Amino acid sequence: MKRGLITWDKAELPPSVFEARLVRARASLAKHDLPALLVYSDVWRSTEGRHLTNYMPYWNRSLIVIPGEQAPVLLCGLSPRVYPWIKSVTIFEEIRPASKLVPTLMQLCAERGWTKLGVLDLPRLPHEVFIPLEASSVEAFDVKLDLTDEAEIAMQRRAAKMAREILTVELPKGVGLTDYQFSGLLERAFRRAGAEDLVLLFSTGDSVPRPARGAMLDHQFSVAVALEYRGHWARVRQSLPL
Amino acid sequence: MLELMAERGWNSILLYGNAWRKDPFRSLVNFNFSGDHALARLSRSGEISVTFSDPWDAEITSGKLESDFVRAFAGGAPAIAGLEFTEERFVAACGKVPVSATADVEELRRVKTAEEIGCIQQACDLADRGYKRFVEVAEPGMREFELVAEVEAFLKANGAEDNFMLIASGGTEVVGMKPPTERKLQKGDSITTELTPQVNGYYAQICRTLVLGEPSEGQLKAFDIFFEAQNAAQDLIKPGITAADAARAQNDVFRKHGYGDYTGAKYTRVRGHCLGLYPDETPHILEDVDYVLKKDMVVIAHPNTYLPLSGYMVFGDTLLITETGNTRLNKTEKKLFTK
Numbered sequence: 010m011k012r013g014l015i016t017w018d019k020a021e022l023p024p025s026v027f028e029a030r031l032v033r034a035r036a037s038l039a040k041h042d043l044p045a046l047l048v049y050s051d052v053w054r055s056t057e058g059r060h061l062t063n064y065m066p067y068w069n070r071s072l073i074v075i076p077g078e079q080a081p082v083l084l085c086g087l088s089p090r091v092y093p094w095i096k097s098v099t100i101f102e103e104i105r106p107a108s109k110l111v112p113t114l115m116q117l118c119a120e121r122g123w124t125k126l127g128v129l130d131l132p133r134l135p136h137e138v139f140i141p142l143e144a145s146s147v148e149a150f151d152v153k154l155d156l157t158d159e160a161e162i163a164m165q166r167r168a169a170k171m172a173r174e175i176l177t178v179e180l181p182k183g184v185g186l187t188d189y190q191f192s193g194l195l196e197r198a199f200r201r202a203g204a205e206d207l208v209l210l211f212s213t214g215d216s217v218p219r220p221a222r223g224a225m226l227d228h229q230f231s232v233a234v235a236l237e238y239r240g241h242w243a244r245v246r247q248s249l250p251l
Numbered sequence: 252m253l254e255l256m257a258e259r260g261w262n263s264i265l266l267y268g269n270a271w272r273k274d275p276f277r278s279l280v281n282f283n284f285s286g287d288h289a290l291a292r293l294s295r296s297g298e299i300s301v302t303f304s305d306p307w308d309a310e311i312t313s314g315k316l317e318s319d320f321v322r323a324f325a326g327g328a329p330a331i332a333g334l335e336f337t338e339e340r341f342v343a344a345c346g347k348v349p350v351s352a353t354a355d356v357e358e359l360r361r362v363k364t365a366e367e368i369g370c371i372q373q374a375c376d377l378a379d380r381g382y383k384r385f386v387e388v389a390e391p392g393m394r395e396f397e398l399v400a401e402v403e404a405f406l407k408a409n410g411a412e413d414n415f416m417l418i419a420s421g422g423t424e425v426v427g428m429k430p431p432t433e434r435k436l437q438k439g440d441s442i443t444t445e446l447t448p449q450v451n452g453y454y455a456q457i458c459r460t461l462v463l464g465e466p467s468e469g470q471l472k473a474f475d476i477f478f479e480a481q482n483a484a485q486d487l488i489k490p491g492i493t494a495a496d497a498a499r500a501q502n503d504v505f506r507k508h509g510y511g512d513y514t515g516a517k518y519t520r521v522r523g524h525c526l527g528l529y530p531d532e533t534p535h536i537l538e539d540v541d542y543v544l545k546k547d548m549v550v551i552a553h554p555n556t557y558l559p560l561s562g563y564m565v566f567g568d569t570l571l572i573t574e575t576g577n578t579r580l581n582k583t584e585k586k587l588f589t590k
Contacts, residue, residue: 010415010416010430011430012399012403012414012415012416012417012418012430012431013396013399013400013430013431014396014430014431014432014433015430016432016433051271052271053269053270053271054271067429067430068415068417088427088516088520089517090426090427090518090557091427091429094429094432131339132338132339132340132343133338133339133340134338134339135335135336135337135338135339136334136335136336136337136338136339136342137334137335137336139339139342189407189408189409189410190408192407192408193404193405193406193407193408193409194404194408196400196403196404196407196408197400197401197403197404199400200396200399200400200403200404201396201397201400203396208285210285210307216310216311217306217307217310217311218307219285219307219311220283220285220412221407221410223410
């Protein structure tokens with residue numbers, strides 16, 4: 010799960026960025042004569058939903074529905090007790106509890122009179138979501154979207170810069186520590202700087218980078234960091250000596 | 252697992268893991284892969300083959316690499332553990348749709364071996380030390396995410412592979428836990444946390460509440476109820492009782508004190524759950540779950556919920572079910588922590 014800072018800095022990613030992304034998604038719907046787009050999101054597969062709405066299901070899973078002409082709706086497996094927080098860090102104004110995702114989606118479709126839906130990357134839906142959707146009265150169409158824009162690239166650059174800067178400062182401190190101890194040091198530095206998630210792999214030259222396992226770090230080692238900063242991932246690898 | 256396959260008539264079984272749900276894969280091949288996907292195939296003859304989407308995982312294990320992971324499913328199998336969260340394109344590559352082996356494999360996983368219990372005990376010891384660190388570093392003015400960073404650093408420095416952690420701070424306005432925010436801790440705050448470090452694949456959990464400064468009358472009164480409820484479950488849990496019994500024992504304490512309304516889904520999720528290769532294993536401890544608990548299962552009983560007396564409060568320990576009762580694996584004092 011995510012246990013770093015999940016937030017929405019509107020100076021960094023203004024609401025207009027999300028508005029423009031929704032316009033693009035809706036244009037794709039209009040092109041294919043579809044009334045709404047469905048985006049699956051869970052703690053691991055969050056990039057697409059985050060790009061469109063800034064929503065990150067730190068735990069559990071959800072469906073994001075982007076109607077062609079109305080505000081997006083979140084069908085959420087998380088407790089309604091965290092809805093105020095979700096609304097504070099996303100563009101959502103409407104969140105519906107959905108311990109069972111597809112039945113809740115079907116209810117929404119019935120309310121809105123939708124008989125078909127676009128689904129972002131339909132073949133990548135989890136089997137448990139795909140099967141009841143396929144069996145439903147709503148026809149699902151695979152939709153592809155280009156999720157790259159200037160704001161996205163700028164955030165990825167920021168994540169990569171953060172990773173490089175922290176590694177440059179911290180890497181020399183790893184000498185004489187175990188990879189466990191050094192991963193603790195890096196976790197502290199990255200998470201205090203606002204990292205949302207972090208994957209650290211170490212190599213002392215005897216193998217490809219791998220998770221910490223108690224190996225002693227000498228004067229030559231490398232660290233591969235996958236860093237998530239506000240929904241944007243960067244992978245950076247640095248070696249000592251720098 | 253081979254006996255299960257014989258019983259079900261499966262000539263092979265696939266165990267799938269992704270970056271969120273590694274547990275089905277790790278229940279057979281306890282390797283902490285760092286890529287997106289991993290798949291183990293077990294044949295009736297006992298032969299195991301593994302395939303990864305990441306070249307580093309493949310190299311470390313001498314497993315097979317499939318950068319287009321659809322190909323890992325070619326040939327199919329009668330059953331998949333983890334089918335529910337397997338991407339449809341992978342399932343489609345199997346040809347004939349496999350059945351789900353998830354529930355069967357989870358049932359096998361529930362009763363732990365001595366080696367697994369050893370890993371969970373190590374994780375419990377680390378959870379205890381992690382909570383000590385949590386109390387040491389929490390102070391007014393610190394932001395929630397900075398506190399989490401300190402605890403995360405401690406756990407990782409001491410060998411945790413991963414950690415499931417929720418947090419909340421504040422007063423009676425706090426209704427649940429979530430990832431950390433930028434909120435600054437204040438004197439009088441109740442700070443709730445679940446720490447769930449993972450050691451050698453296995454998670455253990457501790458839930459405690461810390462009050463910065465002198466606890467209010469409401470916080471003290473609330474804690475007495477949580478203490479009584481958790482003890483009611485701990486006193487009861489043994490082989491033969493149901494998850495529902497363990498939930499009811501906790502909820503009855505809240506009802507006795509006039510807070511029965513706060514034991515439902517509006518204010519809380521579960522009264523506990525099992526622990527193992529996943530931090531929130533089933534069966535959940537809920538009044539409508541009639542699963543009969545068994546020796547060598549590991550559960551946490553935690554009556555965590557919102558009360559108007561205190562705001563959201565948490566309290567719970569990891570319990571190993573023994574022949575006649577249970578053993579508390581956490582050693583942290585059972586009290587409302589203050590600082």
